[in-house]
Amino acid sequence: MSDAPILSVPARDLPVPAHLSPEAQAMLSLPFGESRDYPAVEDADAWRKMIATQDEFMLSMMADRAASVEADVELIDVDGVRVYDIRPQGHDPADDRVYLEIHGGALIMGGGAVCRAMGLNSLTHAGARMWAVDYRMPPDHPYPAPLDDCVGAYRALLRDHAPERVIVGGGSAGGNLVAATILRARDEGLPLPAAAVLITPEVDLTESGDSFATNLGVDGVLTSLLMPANLLYANGHDLADPYLSPLFGDFSKGFPPTILTTGTRDLFLSNTVRMHRALRAAGVEAELHVLEAGGHGGFFGMAPEDGEITREVRSFVARHWG
Amino acid sequence: MSDAPILSVPARDLPVPAHLSPEAQAMLSLPFGESRDYPAVEDADAWRKMIATQDEFMLSMMADRAASVEADVELIDVDGVRVYDIRPQGHDPADDRVYLEIHGGALIMGGGAVCRAMGLNSLTHAGARMWAVDYRMPPDHPYPAPLDDCVGAYRALLRDHAPERVIVGGGSAGGNLVAATILRARDEGLPLPAAAVLITPEVDLTESGDSFATNLGVDGVLTSLLMPANLLYANGHDLADPYLSPLFGDFSKGFPPTILTTGTRDLFLSNTVRMHRALRAAGVEAELHVLEAGGHGGFFGMAPEDGEITREVRSFVARHWG
Numbered sequence: 001m002s003d004a005p006i007l008s009v010p011a012r013d014l015p016v017p018a019h020l021s022p023e024a025q026a027m028l029s030l031p032f033g034e035s036r037d038y039p040a041v042e043d044a045d046a047w048r049k050m051i052a053t054q055d056e057f058m059l060s061m062m063a064d065r066a067a068s069v070e071a072d073v074e075l076i077d078v079d080g081v082r083v084y085d086i087r088p089q090g091h092d093p094a095d096d097r098v099y100l101e102i103h104g105g106a107l108i109m110g111g112g113a114v115c116r117a118m119g120l121n122s123l124t125h126a127g128a129r130m131w132a133v134d135y136r137m138p139p140d141h142p143y144p145a146p147l148d149d150c151v152g153a154y155r156a157l158l159r160d161h162a163p164e165r166v167i168v169g170g171g172s173a174g175g176n177l178v179a180a181t182i183l184r185a186r187d188e189g190l191p192l193p194a195a196a197v198l199i200t201p202e203v204d205l206t207e208s209g210d211s212f213a214t215n216l217g218v219d220g221v222l223t224s225l226l227m228p229a230n231l232l233y234a235n236g237h238d239l240a241d242p243y244l245s246p247l248f249g250d251f252s253k254g255f256p257p258t259i260l261t262t263g264t265r266d267l268f269l270s271n272t273v274r275m276h277r278a279l280r281a282a283g284v285e286a287e288l289h290v291l292e293a294g295g296h297g298g299f300f301g302m303a304p305e306d307g308e309i310t311r312e313v314r315s316f317v318a319r320h321w322g
Numbered sequence: 323m324s325d326a327p328i329l330s331v332p333a334r335d336l337p338v339p340a341h342l343s344p345e346a347q348a349m350l351s352l353p354f355g356e357s358r359d360y361p362a363v364e365d366a367d368a369w370r371k372m373i374a375t376q377d378e379f380m381l382s383m384m385a386d387r388a389a390s391v392e393a394d395v396e397l398i399d400v401d402g403v404r405v406y407d408i409r410p411q412g413h414d415p416a417d418d419r420v421y422l423e424i425h426g427g428a429l430i431m432g433g434g435a436v437c438r439a440m441g442l443n444s445l446t447h448a449g450a451r452m453w454a455v456d457y458r459m460p461p462d463h464p465y466p467a468p469l470d471d472c473v474g475a476y477r478a479l480l481r482d483h484a485p486e487r488v489i490v491g492g493g494s495a496g497g498n499l500v501a502a503t504i505l506r507a508r509d510e511g512l513p514l515p516a517a518a519v520l521i522t523p524e525v526d527l528t529e530s531g532d533s534f535a536t537n538l539g540v541d542g543v544l545t546s547l548l549m550p551a552n553l554l555y556a557n558g559h560d561l562a563d564p565y566l567s568p569l570f571g572d573f574s575k576g577f578p579p580t581i582l583t584t585g586t587r588d589l590f591l592s593n594t595v596r597m598h599r600a601l602r603a604a605g606v607e608a609e610l611h612v613l614e615a616g617g618h619g620g621f622f623g624m625a626p627e628d629g630e631i632t633r634e635v636r637s638f639v640a641r642h643w644g
Contacts, residue, residue, distance in 0.1 A: 007335070007540070008335050008336075009334050010539065011332050011333045013328045013331075014330075014532075014536055017530060017531065018530065019530045209614065210586055265532070269586055270614055276611075277613075277614065277630060280611075280634065287609060288612065289598075289602075290598070291599075292592055
């Protein structure tokens with residue numbers, strides 16, 4: 001990489017596009033958070049402290065909206081895996097569809113109460129009963145524990161659900177685990193789910209995509225590379241292994257229909273469009289939606305523009321229940 | 323716009339992504355051309371000189387590939403409009419499909435021999451007989467003459483072709499005229515074609531999209547804004563009129579299934595994704611493909627990555643002949 005040619009781009013002022021909704025403009029006008037200062041990989045206590053702080057922040061962002069979602073939530077034990085079983089109000093017990101939701105948080109954060117809130121906030125995607133997997137995470141449980149838990153929850157679901165009644169989805173790090181879960185389950189002989197939902201997915205832990213450079217400093221949400229977290233997660237395993245970086249998987253051996261979403265300012269723009277291209281090249285049904293000026297996670301549900309993406313996901317999911 | 327909030331991005335070095343093909347890396351490693359210095363709008367002679375120079379350059383880029391395409395080409399007069407009638411070798415006269423190709427070139431360039439060469443180079447998209455419209459252009463024939471010619475060619479085609487046997491496509495400025503032709507033909511009561519192909523389309527002459535800022539200096543092909551050419555084309559008409567900027571059209575009144583393609587470094591990334599969103603919001607069948615690290619026009623057919631997009635377009639077109 002070091003002797004690769006380089007394009008020098010001068011300092012620039014990027015205006016907030018005037019054609020966006022006032023809410024989206026307000027979101028893009030927020031001052032950037034500080035670039036995240038990651039602890040050293042071996043300093044587990046420092047990681048725990050950083051994760052606790054971040055989880056608290058994420059929960060504060062999501063709690064109000066989650067509280068407004070009308071659903072019954074039960075924490076259940078599925079073969080030793082913690083799962084929030086979320087039933088939308090008025091759920092018909094005869095309706096056997098389950099949306100397996102795998103939360104985001106850089107593969108190190110977003111567990112417990114955050115997982116629960118994220119699940120509730122994604123319930124509109126599912127339009128069905130949801131299992132939100134509260135998978136184990138670093139620093140105490142690095143790879144492969146998180147993936148083991150996700151695959152375990154999927155395997156358990158298949159004991160009493162037809163695979164065409166299961167859809168697997170998630171955003172960011174959750175998108176990594178969605179794709180990795182499907183690849184590993186397939187490799188272990190399990191059937192494919194009906195569909196996959198990949199919201200701005202972190203499918204390449206090597207961070208080789210172009211937008212890791214072009215959108216660094218442009219995305220107001222992911223304001224630094226995530227390599228320290230990736231290394232903590234990988235715990236010495238090869239970052240380019242398809243179970244860690246599913247972008248490098250072999251999709252020609254089977255992968256379900258997939259919807260992928262991102263934004264033009266998203267640090268994971270390249271992750272998303274490369275995954276779309278890889279799936280299409282393998283003949284997998286896959287559709288891509290890109291939000292104008294959206295960073296990682298779009299406008300976090302605060303702008304009407306987010307509704308367009310939510311409607312696309314919900315409509316895709318509704319079409320793909322077997 | 324002047325008091326809109328601004329994001330200051332420091333100077334940066336963007337490496338050429340090492341995961342791209344050698345050909346794509348070579349293309350991204352080329353030194354940028356100089357930012358284009360446009361003449362004053364009223365200096366027609368200076369425009370003619372600039373256009374002649376650019377046309378010569380474009381022809382030199384495309385001539386070899388065009389010469390290798392096996393097809394019969396005839397320049398015909400269609401109700402006063404110049405059209406290159408291109409029949410692929412072995413064309414069956416009973417095959418009544420026609421792909422109406424509208425060339426690019428910033429709405430001011432790309433006529434004559436360039437139009438012919440661009441048509442031949444796009445024949446692989448069509449997989450059928452092609453009509454490449456050599457529409458009139460500024461400075462002598464500004465809006466609405468170019469659009470009049472495209473609509474005229476479409477109207478003429480419909481005299482002896484069912485609309486479901488006609489697909490309309492084009493790149494860049496051609497994408498503008500494709501969408502504007504369909505909107506105006508529809509408004510004039512003509513039936514819709516079977517499908518539309520919009521390759522990195524210039525659908526917003528007001529240049530309001532985010533990538534006009536974020537990808538300026540990043541796209542190695544479109545290295546400056548095109549506003550002077552837009553104003554020359556518009557000749558005093560409102561740039562935001564849907565016949566000049568079809569992004570602002572009302573697609574809920576009817577628009578055919580559409581494929582849209584762009585690249586993450588494309589100055590027209592926002593044009594393309596906004597047009598995709600506008601079509602989807604109106605319930606139009608529309609699919610989006612984004613080439614990793616591709617600038618305007620991808621890698622100009624010089625890299626294997628371009629083949630992915632060509633295959634998508636060709637497959638979309640093949641599926642949509644009625």
